[in-house]
Amino acid sequence: MHHTIKALTSSLCLILILSAxxxxxxxxxxxxxxxQAKLRQIEILSSDLPCQQQANVTIQDLSNGCSSKLYPILNSDLKTFENLKAEYFDLVGKQTDAMIKEGVIIDPCVDMLWNQEQPIRLECNNNKIQLITSYNISVDEAGPLAEDAYKQLMRHxxxxxxxxxxxxxxxxLVRDSPLRIQYIPFSRKGDVKELQKIASLYNGLKLRIINNSGEQPIYDSQPKRVKSVECVNGKPSILFAD
Structure with missing residues (x-):
């Protein structure tokens, strides 16, 4: 009898292991x-929030370093959001592992153009809380905000x-059409996160303006390639390849 129970227990453990x-x-x-199903749960958690709860809402970030998405979340739902966020990134990680097993080459995330979604404000629309960001703000508002952000960057x-x-x-930094790129130097020893927020805000607003212009963007046919950033006469200067 003892041996039978032991055998059944071993079989059950093996089944559980194989199932896992x-x-x-x-x-x-x-x-x-x-x-995607997990992401949908996050979207549902952040949707249809009544305007009466606006004082109890915080803006949360779903970011993996290469991209980001912002969500308005009730303070009472923050723990649920963090759990869903962890589960979502776990699933994305397993999807990436499966892609690698299938021989898919995963390109590394290159932060050449900072353009992560930046919050502007929370407002009330049809009795529901709406998060206004650099991705969905009106084009009329985007122009002046982009100018202010650019001035901040130039002062820096x-x-x-x-x-x-x-x-x-x-x-x-994205400039006007024809779609040109302006390169600016920065110190890795400084407040990179704050600079990244301002540059992301500016680039997001600028791209929104260009994409909503109704015109096909004209890309620079001979973009400059950065060779290095060097100290010249006490100022960091960008040197371009020939």
């Missing part, structure tokens, strides 16, 4: 569907000084 392994052997498409560039070439990097 099978769950982790889903296809790329299956992992993607599960991740003008204030930068250097003693040597170490610790310097660069990022890109």
């Amino acid at each position: 392994c099978k769950k982790d052997e889903r296809s790329v498409s299956e992992w993607g569907q599960l991740a 560039v003008d204030s930068e000084v250097c003693a040597d070439n170490s610790g310097w990097d660069y990022t890109a």
Whole structure:
């Protein structure tokens, strides 16, 4: 009898182990569907929030470093949001692992153009809370805000000084059509997160204006390539390749 129970217990453990392994052997498409279903739960959690609750709402970020999405979340739902967020990124990670197993080459995320969604304000629309961001703000409002953000960036560039070439990097700003890129230097030792927010705000607003102009963007046929950022006469300067 003892041996029978032991054998049954061992069989049950083996079944559970195999079942768990099978769950982790889903296809790329299956992992993607599960991740999208989890994302939908987050969207539902942040939707149809009554205007009366606006004082109890905070803006939460769903970011993986390469992209970001902002959601208005009730303070009472923050724990649920964090759990869903962790589960979502776990599923995305498993989808990525499945892609790698299938031989898909995953390109690294290159932060050349900062353009993560930035919050503008919460407002009431049809008795529901609406989050206005750099991605959905009206074009009329986007223009002046983009100008202010650009001025902040230029003040930052003008204030930068250097003693040597170490610790310097660069990022890109979208300019007018024809769609040109302006490169600005920055120090990795400074407040990079704050600079990233301002540059993301500016780029997001600028792209929104260009994309809603009704005209097909004209891209620069001979864009400059950055060679390095070097200290020249006490100022960080971007050098371009020939």
